[in-house]
Amino acid sequence: MISHTRTTDVLPGTRGGAAATAITAAAVLALTTGCDSGPGGSGARATSRPVKDTRITAEPGERFTLTVGQNASTREYWYLVDPEPDRSVLLSRGQAYAADSGAEGTAGAGGRLTFTFEAKGKGTTRFTLLHCTFTTCQGNTASLPPSTASPSAVPTTTATPPAQAPERITYTVTVG
Template sequence: MTGCGSGDDAPTSHPVDDTTVTASVGERFTLTVADNASTRSHWYLVDPKPDGAVVRERGRETASDDDAAPGSSTDVTFTFEATGAGSTEIVLLHCTFSSTCDTGEGTPAPAPTGGATPAEPERVTYKVTVE
């Protein structure tokens, strides 16, 4: 019974290209994306935030690999918990050096350099159903 919410089980992992998530109440699940701070590439959980009656964010963790080459990407994992039956969406925004992003957190996101026209940031929307 992996991921059924006992609190001791590892969260169910979903790849970034699997944008449909089905979970049971109490189940924790993760969304993992590649991030690269050295190239000013960052992922953010943005508005509209998921319905807290259905899903709650339980943290964000950046993997650290001391043996990784400088400038290589790292994984950023967002953890969520299914809190009640229903449907909601989780929106992640990928800001890069060539895009202008409004993260909704009052924190400046990377801005384009060199007079380049800002690119639209990538948005990934996950459809979450909790049964």
């Protein structure tokens, strides 16, 4: 895990003695407050991983994130679906959505959905992210993932053309 350490120096030749020392101490305190408390701690920082990096290696207590684009106005959603990770090896720590910079409150604007995971114990596990768009998943998929059955290969008599299969990205995580 990367340790974030900040240091500060009083510039040579400056005057101020105790006042400069007090200001420097206050600055160091301000810079270090809320820093990473280490693996598994409440302030544990997560390492951002590329979405296309489907083989991930982590140490117990290490957190990592996967961030994808999502836009509700175009019915584009991502879900954590089966197979979900083995909880003795990897925990899902939830997801968070953030609007694109400067797009807050703008109709039709997209954003980023970040999935956070924490390596728990030694082993290997897999999990899958499902990417739904208006052409790949039917129904209201805003809050729940859709049925993940494949579209029918046999033509139907309905006027609705068969949907394309949604994108699935399966990750293999080794914790050691």
